[in-house]
Amino acid sequence: MLEITRYHARRRVKGTVAMTIGFAAFCALIVGIFPSIEASGVDFEAYIESLPEAFQTSFGVEAFATMEGFLAAEFYQFIWVLLLGLYMAYAAGDSIASDVERGRLDLVLATPVSRTQVLLERFLALFGTVLVLNIVMPLVIFGIVLAVGEEVALGSILLVHAFSIPYLAVCTAIGLVLSTAVTRGNVATRGAIAVVFLLFVLHSVTGGTNFDWLGWASPTLYYDPSEILVEETVDLAGALVLMVGTLLLLTLARTIFLGRDV
Amino acid sequence: MAVIEVEGLTKRFGDVLANDDLSFAVESGEIFGFLGPNGAGKSTCIRCLMGFQSPTAGTARVLGADVHDDAALRAARGRVGYLPAHPSFDEDVTGRRFLDHQARLKGDERSDELLELFDPPLDRKIGGYSTGNAQMLAIVQGFMHAPDLVIMDEPTAGLDPLKQERFNEFLRAEREAGVSIFFSSHVLSEVRRVCDRIGVIRDGRLAALESVEELMGRSGKRVRVLTADPVAPGDLDWPGVVDVEQTGRQATFTFTGDTNALLDHLAGFDTHDIEIDEPPLEEVFMHFYGDTDQGAEHGVSRDAAADESGEAATVTGAVATENLEAADGESGRVQSGGHASQDRPQSRSEDEDA
Numbered sequence: 073m074l075e076i077t078r079y080h081a082r083r084r085v086k087g088t089v090a091m092t093i094g095f096a097a098f099c100a101l102i103v104g105i106f107p108s109i110e111a112s113g114v115d116f117e118a119y120i121e122s123l124p125e126a127f128q129t130s131f132g133v134e135a136f137a138t139m140e141g142f143l144a145a146e147f148y149q150f151i152w153v154l155l156l157g158l159y160m161a162y163a164a165g166d167s168i169a170s171d172v173e174r175g176r177l178d179l180v181l182a183t184p185v186s187r188t189q190v191l192l193e194r195f196l197a198l199f200g201t202v203l204v205l206n207i208v209m210p211l212v213i214f215g216i217v218l219a220v221g222e223e224v225a226l227g228s229i230l231l232v233h234a235f236s237i238p239y240l241a242v243c244t245a246i247g248l249v250l251s252t253a254v255t256r257g258n259v260a261t262r263g264a265i266a267v268v269f270l271l272f273v274l275h276s277v278t279g280g281t282n283f284d285w286l287g288w289a290s291p292t293l294y295y296d297p298s299e300i301l302v303e304e305t306v307d308l309a310g311a312l313v314l315m316v317g318t319l320l321l322l323t324l325a326r327t328i329f330l331g332r333d334v
Numbered sequence: 335m336a337v338i339e340v341e342g343l344t345k346r347f348g349d350v351l352a353n354d355d356l357s358f359a360v361e362s363g364e365i366f367g368f369l370g371p372n373g374a375g376k377s378t379c380i381r382c383l384m385g386f387q388s389p390t391a392g393t394a395r396v397l398g399a400d401v402h403d404d405a406a407l408r409a410a411r412g413r414v415g416y417l418p419a420h421p422s423f424d425e426d427v428t429g430r431r432f433l434d435h436q437a438r439l440k441g442d443e444r445s446d447e448l449l450e451l452f453d454p455p456l457d458r459k460i461g462g463y464s465t466g467n468a469q470m471l472a473i474v475q476g477f478m479h480a481p482d483l484v485i486m487d488e489p490t491a492g493l494d495p496l497k498q499e500r501f502n503e504f505l506r507a508e509r510e511a512g513v514s515i516f517f518s519s520h521v522l523s524e525v526r527r528v529c530d531r532i533g534v535i536r537d538g539r540l541a542a543l544e545s546v547e548e549l550m551g552r553s554g555k556r557v558r559v560l561t562a563d564p565v566a567p568g569d570l571d572w573p574g575v576v577d578v579e580q581t582g583r584q585a586t587f588t589f590t591g592d593t594n595a596l597l598d599h600l601a602g603f604d605t606h607d608i609e610i611d612e613p614p615l616e617e618v619f620m621h622f623y624g625d626t627d628q629g630a631e632h633g634v635s636r637d638a639a640a641d642e643s644g645e646a647a648t649v650t651g652a653v654a655t656e657n658l659e660a661a662d663g664e665s666g667r668v669q670s671g672g673h674a675s676q677d678r679p680q681s682r683s684e685d686e687d688a
Contacts, residue, residue, distance in 0.1 A: 076439075083426060083427065176423060178418050178422070182416035184408050184409060186408055330404075333381075333388065
């Protein structure tokens with residue numbers, strides 16, 4: 073049991089380590105410039121209010137002058153929600169479709185495993201990356217903030233990561249649906265990236281307008297790092313919606329995968 | 335007991351009919367050759383047997399498990415080895431890691447013994463493997479769990495002749511040990527050497543089903559002889575000689591009959607060079623099976639499939655006509671050898687009717 077997960081998770085180790093280092097470096101860079109921004113005395117509140125509503129929603133710029141608000145805007149909204157969300161969709165989109173396209177899945181499906189098991193274990197292998205990043209990165213970020221002589225609540229950082237897990241799971245599941253539905257790997261990866269990006273934009277541009285109900289399908293509606301970091305509130309219902317969404321998408325991917333030729 | 339039973343298996347991809355009402359059985363303990371030119375539908379049939387693809391109509395049973403029954407087929411796959419035509423692996427893992435993975439998925443009873451015969455560089459990443467090494471790795475995974483049945487799709491494609499022969503020997507030993515083998519190939523000589531019984535597939539339909547001896551008797555040898563002086567037209571008029579072509583001092587013909595008789599006849603010439611070879615597969619089809627309608631003589635019903643869908647009949651009809659035109663192009667030569675296939679014109683009209 074879980075052999076397929078173990079095999080693919082192991083193949084992902086290098087990539088996950090590289091991502092951790094990359095994220096840590098980026099975080100160190102932006103946290104490193106925070107003291108000088110703080111010291112500049114610029115009225116960021118006024119600056120933010122002058123930005124369009126959609127921009128404020130997209131990048132969660134709410135309290136730029138505090139470390140929490142700064143991290144939410146500069147790191148979490150951009151790196152965690154957008155970039156990592158897109159990456160998970162991409163990696164999941166690649167998983168089944170590319171293996172089918174290249175014939176690599178044949179030698180796995182020739183063994184006594186079910187397609188359901190293959191699909192679920194591939195999801196878990198990707199989910200492993202999400203878990204590892206969300207366990208390691210909060211500690212790294214907390215360490216970096218302390219290192220530049222600033223302060224941030226560890227609890228908030230841990231929460232913002234914990235609640236990102238269902239969000240990233242949905243992005244992964246979106247990628248898997250594409251990966252089972254499409255016969256070519258590069259179509260599946262591009263499609264998955266496009267879907268996740270469009271959903272992100274959909275929420276951003278309709279935010280604060282009369283059309284904000286359009287954003288209901290967007291995973292970003294249910295996970296807001298700024299809210300957790302700045303307002304210190306968590307959206308439990310949102311997390312639940314994301315978990316249910318993940319299950320529904322995985323069920324859909326399974327139905328497609330069981331019904332198709334490989 | 336049959337290890338594979340195929341019953342009316344039909345697989346359609348859009349307008350293309352890849353398998354058309356295939357029916358045959360592979361008996362326990364035999365090496366069954368599934369012979370046909372590229373694109374005949376061999377891989378499609380194999381992929382249906384493995385459960386990778388679902389048949390459009392008909393069914394098949396592998397070790398008693400119906401291919402429509404996912405759970406039963408999955409259990410049966412634990413006793414089936416599979417060797418794809420072009421084995422494809424994750425290139426970033428080593429051969430050893432791949433075999434470990436396979437062992438955990440289906441068991442490993444004899445990989446050590448197999449690795450003595452077939453020795454891919456296990457500690458190297460598969461991305462750096464040559465085609466031959468990848469093929470050897472695939473062979474090891476195909477047999478490592480001591481399966482009762484091994485399904486192979488053109489398994490010797492990437493092997494050098496030495497390894498091919500070793501592989502063929504290995505297959506014979508496996509059969510002696512009771513393993514049943516289903517072996518697809520487009521190389522007649524290979525199937526001849528290894529298989530007990532042969533099913534010939536052409537344009538998705540079964541064209542013939544017979545023992546190797548029967549096929550060998552029918553397919554003949556392609557002979558090319560270079561003589562000191564050009565042979566006279568009547569000189570090659572022996573029984574069993576067909577399809578004579580002569581250019582200058584070189585004569586080429588197909589010979590069906592006793593090899594000793596052939597050598598006796600050739601001894602009568604002042605020969606400079608002789609080449610005796612397998613005839614190309616297509617030629618065997620043209621000369622000895624005529625067109626695909628001949629399949630009906632071998633117990634293959636194609637009318638049912640044609641009746642099922644007008645579209646199918648049109649598609650296969652067009653393909654058959656095309657091949658017949660090719661056959662007609664050669665029929666002049668065939669007739670000059672005195673071995674005309676008399677039912678060909680009749681077959682053609684039948685095909686048009688279909």
